[in-house]
Amino acid sequence: MKHIVTVQDAVTAFADFIEPTDAELDAIELESPVILAEVDLLDAQIKAMDRPANEVDARRIRRARNRVLAARRDVANRTVGAMLPGGAA
Structure with a gap:
């Protein structure tokens, strides 16, 4: 029979990290x-699942998708600007 040995010391040794x-x-x-x-966007999609499809839900999902795309664009532009040295040419 094999005994199971705990590895608590190995796991808690890196607690600071x-x-x-x-x-x-x-x-x-x-x-x-x-x-x-x-x-x-996920909230809008979940709300649309609970009832028959209608124009209001479609608009809500479309607007949420546009907000996701705009947020991704802003983050991408912010990170590219932070990585490139110098100003706009």
């Missing part, structure tokens, strides 16, 4: 508008 770093928190903060827009 479990917390996210400042760079990871900055990345999450940078992407938070996209995350929130995607949550709104």
Whole structure:
């Protein structure tokens, strides 16, 4: 019979590294508008599932998709601008 040995010491040895770093928190903060827009889109899609399709739900989903695209565009433009040295030419 084999005995199961716990690996608690190996897991808890890295407890200091479990917390996210400042760079990871900055990345999450940078992407938070996209995350929130995607949550709104998901909410709109869930609301539309509960009843027959109608024009109001279609508009709500379309607007939510547009907000997701706009948020993704803004984040992409912000990250590209931060990575390129110098100003606009």
